Amino acid sequence: MENSEAVAFELNEASVNQAGETDPSPVQVRSLKELLDRITGRGVMTQPLAEDSGLAEILPFPFLALVGQHEMKLALLLSLINPMVGGVLLIGPRGTGKTTAVRSLADLLPEALRSLCYYGCLPEDIESSGIDAVCPDCARKFAEGEQLVKMDRVRIVELPLNSALEDVIGGVDERAASHNRFRLNKGLLAQADRNLLYVDEVNLLQDDVVDALLDAAAQGKYTVRRSPMAATYHSRFVLIGSMNPEEGSLRPQIMDRFGLRVIVRGLEATEERLEAYRRVQAYLSHPHQTVEQFASETRIAQAEIQAARELLPEVKLPEEVAQNGLRLINNLQIDSLRAEITLFEAARACAAADHRLAVTQDDLRLVAPMALRQRRSKFIKDFFKLQDAEEKELTAVLEGIFQGSNAG
Numbered sequence: 001m002e003n004s005e006a007v008a009f010e011l012n013e014a015s016v017n018q019a020g021e022t023d024p025s026p027v028q029v030r031s032l033k034e035l036l037d038r039i040t041g042r043g044v045m046t047q048p049l050a051e052d053s054g055l056a057e058i059l060p061f062p063f064l065a066l067v068g069q070h071e072m073k074l075a076l077l078l079s080l081i082n083p084m085v086g087g088v089l090l091i092g093p094r095g096t097g098k099t100t101a102v103r104s105l106a107d108l109l110p111e112a113l114r115s116l117c118y119y120g121c122l123p124e125d126i127e128s129s130g131i132d133a134v135c136p137d138c139a140r141k142f143a144e145g146e147q148l149v150k151m152d153r154v155r156i157v158e159l160p161l162n163s164a165l166e167d168v169i170g171g172v173d174e175r176a177a178s179h180n181r182f183r184l185n186k187g188l189l190a191q192a193d194r195n196l197l198y199v200d201e202v203n204l205l206q207d208d209v210v211d212a213l214l215d216a217a218a219q220g221k222y223t224v225r226r227s228p229m230a231a232t233y234h235s236r237f238v239l240i241g242s243m244n245p246e247e248g249s250l251r252p253q254i255m256d257r258f259g260l261r262v263i264v265r266g267l268e269a270t271e272e273r274l275e276a277y278r279r280v281q282a283y284l285s286h287p288h289q290t291v292e293q294f295a296s297e298t299r300i301a302q303a304e305i306q307a308a309r310e311l312l313p314e315v316k317l318p319e320e321v322a323q324n325g326l327r328l329i330n331n332l333q334i335d336s337l338r339a340e341i342t343l344f345e346a347a348r349a350c351a352a353a354d355h356r357l358a359v360t361q362d363d364l365r366l367v368a369p370m371a372l373r374q375r376r377s378k379f380i381k382d383f384f385k386l387q388d389a390e391e392k393e394l395t396a397v398l399e400g401i402f403q404g405s406n407a408g
């Protein structure tokens with residue numbers, strides 16, 4: 001514990017030195033939210049810099065260097081703090097920075113307990129479903145008191161649009177098969193276990209891939225059968241999707257899978273657009289120096305996310321806040337049960353990010369638009385309306401007949 005505090009202090013010191021030229025006051029970051037606001041307003045150096053090796057493609061754009069887009073950034077951070085939020089869907093036209101934002105999370109990813117086993121077995125599987133819930137090897141290790149997990153950095157696994165079902169769920173290992181050995185390959189969904197799974201243009205995925213994705217998301221695991229073999233893989237991921245609504249709609253089942261939904265629009269203010277342009281130019285011509293300019297704040301943000309994750313289990317939802325949340329859902333006529341899970345879990349993540357142990361009405365208010373928009377299904381609303389009309393008609397006919405028979 002002492003150790004990690006010392007690291008945090010050092011990071012603060014480093015950012016004082018770096019920001020010293022433009023901002024003489026020491027950096028006092030009280031919370032992640034504050035850090036986001038502070039960085040958004042800061043300019044980057046536009047002075048000519050030494051030659052850079054130009055590795056922009058493998059070096060992600062710094063998350064903190066993204067200008068504006070507050071709701072998108074907040075939604076992504078909340079999903080890193082609390083996987084129970086259920087992922088994020090970014091909806092907006094091309095060129096609004098959706099993909100850049102998701103990829104730029106790479107430097108902020110927290111650590112989580114990761115299974116040491118190929119099939120992703122965890123001790124909590126044994127606690128909840130007994131020893132048969134894990135593979136025989138892990139069952140033996142557990143019995144002998146051996147470790148099943150270690151701390152490891154969460155990763156971003158991308159599911160490309162053109163992925164075949166075989167790549168997504170895994171299939172027969174062709175190389176092994178050519179040597180007359182039969183082996184199954186691990187698919188993307190298994191690689192995404194305990195990681196972020198990012199699907200760009202999620203509305204254009206093939207139907208069979210969507211079905212596999214929905215299956216894994218609902219169960220947290222899936223089974224591949226290729227006679228004579230079968231394998232079950234764990235697949236508990238945070239789903240992040242982006243889509244351009246002009247290119248097609250999203251099936252309601254997969255829409256409901258995403259916890260938070262953010263409408264991403266282009267920047268409106270001229271100064272913001274200009275600053276965004278400057279930062280992108282700086283990054284494209286000198287990626288290393290640009291990333292370096294945000295490095296100390298990035299380290300602080302990463303430590304804050306990790307700390308928020310550790311605080312999260314202790315964050316409580318007071319009764320009066322919960323009641324207000326339920327009233328909100330009721331008044332908006334939302335049926336999906338996932339709405340309140342997302343609403344309350346996002347609000348808890350918000351409190352944790354702010355180092356608080358209780359959710360406030362303000363937390364709820366902040367996350368409600370992201371958690372509740374696009375939750376109302378027009379089909380279900382129309383269905384209930386028709387149903388109500390039919391019930392009334394039915395009651396009237398029944399009353400007419402039975403009152404008539406009573407009188408007679």
Ligand SMILES: [Zn+2]
Pocket residue numbers: 117118119120121134135136137138139
């Ligand atoms: Zn195992």
